[in-house]
Amino acid sequence: xxxxxxxxxxxxxxxxxxxxxxxxxxxxxxxxxxxxxxxxxxxxxxxxxxxxxxxxxxxxxxxxxxxxxxxxxxxxxxxxxxxxxxxxxxxxxxxxxxxxxxxxxxxxxxxxxxxxxxx
Numbered sequence: 001x002x003x004x005x006x007x008x009x010x011x012x013x014x015x016x017x018x019x020x021x022x023x024x025x026x027x028x029x030x031x032x033x034x035x036x037x038x039x040x041x042x043x044x045x046x047x048x049x050x051x052x053x054x055x056x057x058x059x060x061x062x063x064x065x066x067x068x069x070x071x072x073x074x075x076x077x078x079x080x081x082x083x084x085x086x087x088x089x090x091x092x093x094x095x096x097x098x099x100x101x102x103x104x105x106x107x108x109x110x111x112x113x114x115x116x117x118x119x
Contacts, residue, residue, distance in 0.1 A: 007043055007052040008071055011064040012110050015040055018055045021109050025088045028053060066111035073116045078102035081116060 012018035022028045022044055031052060032043040042055040057065060075081045078096045082104050086092060093105040093113065103117035 005051045007054040008069075009054045009056060010069070010108070010112060011057040011061060011067070012055050012108075012112075013057075013062075013065055014109070015042060015055055017109050018042075019044075022053060022055065025085070025090060068113045069115070071115070073114060075116060075118050078104055078116060078118045 010018065010022075019030070019033075019042055023030060028044040028046055030042070031045045032041060034041050036056070039056060044053040044055065046052060079102070082092060082096050085106065091107045093107070096102055096104040101117060101119040103115060103119075106114050106116060108114065
């Protein structure tokens with residue numbers, strides 16, 4: 001029986017830049033960082049969550065870099081996270097919205113767009 005989703009992949013051109021963004025700015029923690037050919041297999045954990053991120057772009061999937069992430073990050077207070085992450089340099093596509101529930105969109109350094117909500 002499947003019990004959880006281990007990680008979701010975030011496509012990236014520059015693994016070092018992505019790693020710095022997701023750990024130093026977003027606050028995620030390195031679980032695995034090991035070589036895989038010319039790239040690295042980098043798994044990150046989200047403190048307090050079971051699902052993590054994978055900063056790895058498989059060969060032939062480079063066209064996914066800079067697209068919309070088909071998922072959602074959750075938090076307790078979108079406005080608080082917006083203020084906190086804006087101060088740390090995160091690029092948002094606009095201020096938080098409250099309808100139909102609190103949410104906001106942000107970008108990573110590769111131009112991937114993410115959805116953050118509290119509901």
